[in-house]
Amino acid sequence: MPVQEMPLLPGTLKNLFYPPEKDEYTYFASARTYPFAGADKFVKAAWAADASTLAYARYGKQPMSEDDFKENLQRGGLTDYTKIGDWAAPGTQGYFASNEHFAMLAFRGTEIDDAVAKFDDVDIVLVHEPDYRTAPGEAQPALGHLSVIEHLFSLPCLVHRGFQRALNQVWDQVHGCVTAYRQKFPHAEICFTGHSLGAALAVLAFSRFADAGISLFTVGCPRVGDQAFVKRALSGQSRGAFRFVNLNDPVAHIPLESCFYRHAPQECYRFDQDGNLGTDDGRFKGDVDALRVAIAGLPGDFRSGLEKIQAPAGVVDHSPARYSIRLWNWVTREARATA
Numbered sequence: 001m002p003v004q005e006m007p008l009l010p011g012t013l014k015n016l017f018y019p020p021e022k023d024e025y026t027y028f029a030s031a032r033t034y035p036f037a038g039a040d041k042f043v044k045a046a047w048a049a050d051a052s053t054l055a056y057a058r059y060g061k062q063p064m065s066e067d068d069f070k071e072n073l074q075r076g077g078l079t080d081y082t083k084i085g086d087w088a089a090p091g092t093q094g095y096f097a098s099n100e101h102f103a104m105l106a107f108r109g110t111e112i113d114d115a116v117a118k119f120d121d122v123d124i125v126l127v128h129e130p131d132y133r134t135a136p137g138e139a140q141p142a143l144g145h146l147s148v149i150e151h152l153f154s155l156p157c158l159v160h161r162g163f164q165r166a167l168n169q170v171w172d173q174v175h176g177c178v179t180a181y182r183q184k185f186p187h188a189e190i191c192f193t194g195h196s197l198g199a200a201l202a203v204l205a206f207s208r209f210a211d212a213g214i215s216l217f218t219v220g221c222p223r224v225g226d227q228a229f230v231k232r233a234l235s236g237q238s239r240g241a242f243r244f245v246n247l248n249d250p251v252a253h254i255p256l257e258s259c260f261y262r263h264a265p266q267e268c269y270r271f272d273q274d275g276n277l278g279t280d281d282g283r284f285k286g287d288v289d290a291l292r293v294a295i296a297g298l299p300g301d302f303r304s305g306l307e308k309i310q311a312p313a314g315v316v317d318h319s320p321a322r323y324s325i326r327l328w329n330w331v332t333r334e335a336r337a338t339a
Helices: 013-017 041-054 066-075 115-122 148-153 161-168 171-184 197-206 227-233 287-295 320-338
Strands: 080-084 094-098 102-107 126-128 158-160 189-195 214-219 241-246 268-271 277-280
Touching: 041 066, 041 102, 041 189, 041 214, 041 241, 041 320, 080 171, 094 171, 102 171, 102 197, 115 161, 115 197, 126 161, 158 161, 158 227, 161 171, 161 197, 171 189, 189 197, 197 214, 214 320, 241 320
Parallel strands: 102 189, 189 214, 214 241, 241 268
Antiparallel strands: 080 094, 094 102, 126 158, 268 277
């Protein structure tokens, strides 16, 4: 029988800026009831949301121990994992976790105390993104590669400079993990995922592989690049590319949509206030209105503590835990409807 729906965590700034405490949430608690392999896109999205939140590797403000991190992955049957980036220093972090049936590449989002990641977020200058795509087993192009023909005879593929820099910091590790796993398990699905900044890195990494066995599930994802980038990211045959937005999450509305910035992937699902999930054409309230709702009511004084301050309506929708809880609740709701 489907498990009961979970209540959302309180809408405080603490639950916006940090993942759940140890006693507030259990990662991959429904893994046996709803296994990843062979599941529909909504079950896989719930798995991806858990993997994305787990990428913060914290219980609230406190770092998660290695044993706890490993135990959480094992609950999902992910018996092997490799940490990506330097987890003891600021900057890009993530992990690659796998078993013989599937793998998950999850990037960490922005942490409130990581100055490097916050700088990457705001560096919105568009820069050229070379085409790194290779088929499984092919040699990796150098990061400095630039196709002259592509540059001269096609629209420039431009991406957010901060996101590109953040991914390039760990690209060798990412490429190594994906290609090594693919050589060992040629038919297994590899799910790329992340929340916030981590979602942007997942989209950018996804665009760099020509592998039909890779899927993409993002939660709370900002825009990454221009229309030429969107076309490249979605040009390959893959296992699907999906974007999920929680109600009025402001991060899904930045940078503002223009001829310079478009969303990828374009198949998007959005939760309403009651936790119902539906398709979204990307407009919702519009970027400016959405951002106005999000910033209205921000407190002028934070001295009472993040645990006690309620996040404004809209801003709290970006909470990583809210994505995990809402997606698992939707899976439960759908299971009941078809029982």
